[in-house]
Amino acid sequence: MSEAAAGAVQVEAGNDDPVRRLVRRLDARYKARITGNVVLPGRPARLLPLPDELDPRLASALRARGVARLYSHQREAWDAVTAGRHTVVVTPTASGKTLCYNLPVLQDALTNRAKALYLFPTKALSQDQVAELMELNDAGNLGIRAFTFDGDTPGDARKAVRTRGDIVVSNPDMLHQGVLPHHTKWAQFFENLRYVVIDEMHSYRGVFGSHVANVIRRLRRVCRFYGSDPVFVLSSATIANPAELAEGLIGAPVTVVTDSGAPVGERHLLLWNPPVVNADLGIRASARSQATRIARMAVKSGLKTIVFAQSRLMVEVLTRYLKDVFDSDPRRPARVAAYRGGYLPGQRRETEKALRAGNVDCVIATSALELGVDIGSLDVCVLNGYPGTIAATWQRLGRAGRRQRPSLGVLVATSQPLDQYIIRNPEFFLESSPEHARIDPDQLLILLDHVRCAAFELPFRRGDRFGNENLEELLTYLEEHGVLHREADTWHWTEDSYPAQSVSLRSVAEGNFVVVDTTGGRRDIIAEVDYSSAAETLYEGAIYMVQAQTWQVERLDWTGRKAFVTRTEVDYYTDAIDYTRLKILDRFEHRQDGHTETAHGEVHLVRRIPGYKKIRYYSHENIGYGNIDLPDQEMHTTAAWWEVAPEVLAQCFPNRQQALDGFLGAAYAMHHVAALIAMSEPQDIGRAVGDGDARWFATVGADGRGQMRSLDGGERDPEHETRFRPAVFLYDNYPGGVGLAAPLYDQRDRVIGGAAQLIRDCDCRHGCPACIGPILASDEARGFSPKAAALTVLAQFQSHGPEGPA
Numbered sequence: 001m002s003e004a005a006a007g008a009v010q011v012e013a014g015n016d017d018p019v020r021r022l023v024r025r026l027d028a029r030y031k032a033r034i035t036g037n038v039v040l041p042g043r044p045a046r047l048l049p050l051p052d053e054l055d056p057r058l059a060s061a062l063r064a065r066g067v068a069r070l071y072s073h074q075r076e077a078w079d080a081v082t083a084g085r086h087t088v089v090v091t092p093t094a095s096g097k098t099l100c101y102n103l104p105v106l107q108d109a110l111t112n113r114a115k116a117l118y119l120f121p122t123k124a125l126s127q128d129q130v131a132e133l134m135e136l137n138d139a140g141n142l143g144i145r146a147f148t149f150d151g152d153t154p155g156d157a158r159k160a161v162r163t164r165g166d167i168v169v170s171n172p173d174m175l176h177q178g179v180l181p182h183h184t185k186w187a188q189f190f191e192n193l194r195y196v197v198i199d200e201m202h203s204y205r206g207v208f209g210s211h212v213a214n215v216i217r218r219l220r221r222v223c224r225f226y227g228s229d230p231v232f233v234l235s236s237a238t239i240a241n242p243a244e245l246a247e248g249l250i251g252a253p254v255t256v257v258t259d260s261g262a263p264v265g266e267r268h269l270l271l272w273n274p275p276v277v278n279a280d281l282g283i284r285a286s287a288r289s290q291a292t293r294i295a296r297m298a299v300k301s302g303l304k305t306i307v308f309a310q311s312r313l314m315v316e317v318l319t320r321y322l323k324d325v326f327d328s329d330p331r332r333p334a335r336v337a338a339y340r341g342g343y344l345p346g347q348r349r350e351t352e353k354a355l356r357a358g359n360v361d362c363v364i365a366t367s368a369l370e371l372g373v374d375i376g377s378l379d380v381c382v383l384n385g386y387p388g389t390i391a392a393t394w395q396r397l398g399r400a401g402r403r404q405r406p407s408l409g410v411l412v413a414t415s416q417p418l419d420q421y422i423i424r425n426p427e428f429f430l431e432s433s434p435e436h437a438r439i440d441p442d443q444l445l446i447l448l449d450h451v452r453c454a455a456f457e458l459p460f461r462r463g464d465r466f467g468n469e470n471l472e473e474l475l476t477y478l479e480e481h482g483v484l485h486r487e488a489d490t491w492h493w494t495e496d497s498y499p500a501q502s503v504s505l506r507s508v509a510e511g512n513f514v515v516v517d518t519t520g521g522r523r524d525i526i527a528e529v530d531y532s533s534a535a536e537t538l539y540e541g542a543i544y545m546v547q548a549q550t551w552q553v554e555r556l557d558w559t560g561r562k563a564f565v566t567r568t569e570v571d572y573y574t575d576a577i578d579y580t581r582l583k584i585l586d587r588f589e590h591r592q593d594g595h596t597e598t599a600h601g602e603v604h605l606v607r608r609i610p611g612y613k614k615i616r617y618y619s620h621e622n623i624g625y626g627n628i629d630l631p632d633q634e635m636h637t638t639a640a641w642w643e644v645a646p647e648v649l650a651q652c653f654p655n656r657q658q659a660l661d662g663f664l665g666a667a668y669a670m671h672h673v674a675a676l677i678a679m680s681e682p683q684d685i686g687r688a689v690g691d692g693d694a695r696w697f698a699t700v701g702a703d704g705r706g707q708m709r710s711l712d713g714g715e716r717d718p719e720h721e722t723r724f725r726p727a728v729f730l731y732d733n734y735p736g737g738v739g740l741a742a743p744l745y746d747q748r749d750r751v752i753g754g755a756a757q758l759i760r761d762c763d764c765r766h767g768c769p770a771c772i773g774p775i776l777a778s779d780e781a782r783g784f785s786p787k788a789a790a791l792t793v794l795a796q797f798q799s800h801g802p803e804g805p806a
Contacts, residue, residue: 061140072261093398665790
């Protein structure tokens with residue numbers, strides 16, 4: 001039954017509903033761990049008749065699939081799109097957004113032979129969409145031809161897609177590298193292009209979104225060349241600024257549809273804080289132990305469950321734990337599956353198919369399943385850690401409870417400060433609006449890359465516009481570097497290679513790594529790993545996991561982008577250690593407050609991964625270390641930083657070691673509060689402690705105390721330094737920066753005040769992972785508390801009265 005048809009029937013679940021029974025059991029057994037228990041009531045559908053002007057063939061196809069009426073937001077989108085207005089649809093997960101764009105596109109394809117381009121952020125979503133279009137096509141015998149065009153499309157099929165496709169389903173990377181540079185082959189398609197659909201718009205944020213906005217600029221430029229001006233239809237999960245983001249992506253005003261008419265089932269939400277296991281140190285039981293416990297209870301209750309983890313490694317660890325319980329008999333079909341980036345497409349399709357068919361009872365996933373891949377109906381969603389943003393949290397929780405059934409979402413807090421802030425202040429999470437999705441398409445490095453790509457596609461003429469910077473200056477710069485040749489008022493591309501090949505939309509550097517299984521003489525590719533993750537997952541000695549099976553990395557070919565692994569059975573997993581040092585290149589703004597300087601400027605960053613830890617399953621004890629010999633990763637970016645004069649530190653602390661511990665603790669709290677203030681994800685902002693000349697940097701050693709290290713990673717004694725002027729850096733974690741550092745400088749008092757509040761309000765005595773990070777509290781008799789040291793540093797940073805982070 002379709003969503004619209006299902007919406008007409010209100011499903012009443014009695015008190016014996018298995019979801020409600022599970023909630024009662026959890027509340028009775030673990031009441032002290034539940035800091036928030038919220039029930040969001042269900043609501044019926046609001047339905048409107050099909051449009052009178054709808055083609056009869058399309059109307060009968062909809063009825064054949066059980067859709068006799070539309071949700072109110074689907075009808076509102078139809079009216080806007082058919083009137084020729086760019087439209088963005090922002091409604092919850094599983095509210096029928098797909099029909100908002102499929103209906104007007106199919107109508108125009110049937111009546112005017114109009115063509116459409118669909119863009120999805122992942123291949124999985126593209127294939128999902130083609131399957132859905134084909135079902136509608138077959139139901140009404142419409143004769144519409146929809147094809148996927150991505151890296152997996154065979155060479156001999158590509159011409160048919162270009163010339164015969166009514167709807168071409170692709171992704172921004174393929175549009176960027178596989179379509180626009182070869183637009184002359186697509187001339188017939190572009191001449192008749194009437195619609196461009198951009199699904200999962202909220203995923204186009206930060207550096208990826210900034211690149212995609214420039215790809216859309218290039219697309220519209222090529223369309224104008226062929227005489228077309230397509231209508232853009234965008235769909236998104238809930239974010240705070242959908243109109244601003246949509247207009248930033250397509251460079252034109254949009255109509256916003258936000259009032260969903262889809263039915264919603266009753267939703268239960270539990271906020272769960274693991275119990276304290278060491279009151280003095282404030283150490284809690286791990287989130288993974290609690291998430292595993294809740295998932296076990298849900299699956300044993302017969303409920304289909306999804307567990308979201310924050311990293312690929314944690315997906316594999318949780319999968320191992322749950323498979324040990326439910327898949328111990330290899331003769332039976334697997335009940336537990338993992339789903340994450342890095343698996344081969346065939347593996348992911350099999351898992352999706354098994355989920356839709358109801359053959360998997362529990363799936364453990366990264367954000368790869370946060371987007372709208374159809375995985376059927378689920379009952380319980382467990383989040384192993386706060387995803388970093390309110391928008392992503394609701395998006396993941398929305399994965400459970402489709403088709404008006406009651407559902408349960410459980411947010412299990414880790415010891416991270418952001419998690420603890422959210423879990424101790426449930427009203428902040430429940431009452432805050434979702435975050436803003438920010439992009440900066442005119443960031444100079446990104447813009448220049450796409451000006452090069454656009455110049456290859458079509459010559460630029462004087463007076464042309466591309467972005468909001470001075471285009472002629474950029475063209476002149478490229479001309480001086482021999483990339484463009486100017487004739488009168490026209491700039492032509494002169495190089496042999498095409499530039500899109502060297503511009504990645506998603507990462508700092510080109511080239512994924514492939515993982516090759518060499519066990520017993522095999523040469524099988526078992527996974528792919530993106531460049532930015534390779535250094536911390538594929539070093540020699542690393543344990544690499546796929547569906548909880550373990551391989552050991554024997555050799556890493558960095559230049560060839562290959563990791564060679566062999567099957568192994570071990571009782572531990574590995575976790576990389578990384579160091580970051582920064583050098584100040586330029587101060588854009590700075591403020592002197594007595595003996596404290598706060599500044600915002602450009603920095604050069606070097607990241608080194610010198611070794612890894614071996615961590616035993618279940619007990620999580622550290623059972624050894626290994627060395628890693630890999631190239632340093634470097635980038636220029638922007639940062640905000642805080643420094644205190646050496647003579648003031650000498651007055652505040654009896655020795656430099658305590659000052660170092662204080663700076664590391666303060667940086668830890670500031671980093672997490674900064675993510676909250678900037679409304680970004682914590683990984684978008686980096687932190688480091690060191691001196692501004694990159695002579696040394698600080699890190700937390702194996703003994704839990706701060707260590708000063710030199711450029712080669714060797715340990716130094718802070719007491720023997722002639723110049724001891726540590727600084728806390730919060731930097732934009734993208735090359736060139738995407739505008740995150742400047743707001744932190746502007747709101748520096750909120751960053752410092754919020755960090756101080758976070759530490760003061762923590763229940764621990766001397767410091768813990770929920771406030772100042774993994775620094776071991778020293779013996780109270782020695783009169784030193786890392787928590788007090790961090791507060792002392794923050795007091796020196798502070799220029800005005802404290803302000804909270806909210």
